[in-house]
Amino acid sequence: MSETPHHPAPPAGDDQITLAVHRDGTRVVIVVGGEVDMLTSPHLRALVLEHLGESAGVELVVLDLDAVTFLGTSGLAVLIEVREAAHMAGVELRLACTARRVLRPLTIAGLVTLFDIHDTQEAALAAT
Numbered sequence: 001m002s003e004t005p006h007h008p009a010p011p012a013g014d015d016q017i018t019l020a021v022h023r024d025g026t027r028v029v030i031v032v033g034g035e036v037d038m039l040t041s042p043h044l045r046a047l048v049l050e051h052l053g054e055s056a057g058v059e060l061v062v063l064d065l066d067a068v069t070f071l072g073t074s075g076l077a078v079l080i081e082v083r084e085a086a087h088m089a090g091v092e093l094r095l096a097c098t099a100r101r102v103l104r105p106l107t108i109a110g111l112v113t114l115f116d117i118h119d120t121q122e123a124a125l126a127a128t
Contacts, residue, residue, distance in 0.1 A: 034069055073109075
């Protein structure tokens with residue numbers, strides 16, 4: 001997969017997010033790290049929506065969330081939003097994550113069944 005440089009992070013401070021994009025043809029993996037909260041979730045939303053655009057030519061987006069250290073309610077809202085946007089664009093969205101700090105908020109909010117969740121990026125890319 002080719003690597004795209006990290007997208008701009010939010011203003012300096014304690015709340016940080018890292019976003020790295022790897023693209024291989026029609027498949028995109030977005031590796032998310034740090035805190036996904038009210039300050040940082042707009043960056044994640046913008047990046048994912050950019051890859052769901054009509055001109056993007058993407059069939060699959062995998063969000064690798066294992067490096068996320070905090071997933072707040074605004075992060076959950078973004079995941080729901082990008083799931084709906086992917087569906088509308090005809091793009092498959094999968095999550096790669098085993099981290100309790102991500103899976104627990106998804107479970108508590110009753111959202112686990114909405115997402116196609118895999119243990120690794122490789123498993124998410126290989127799933128049919």
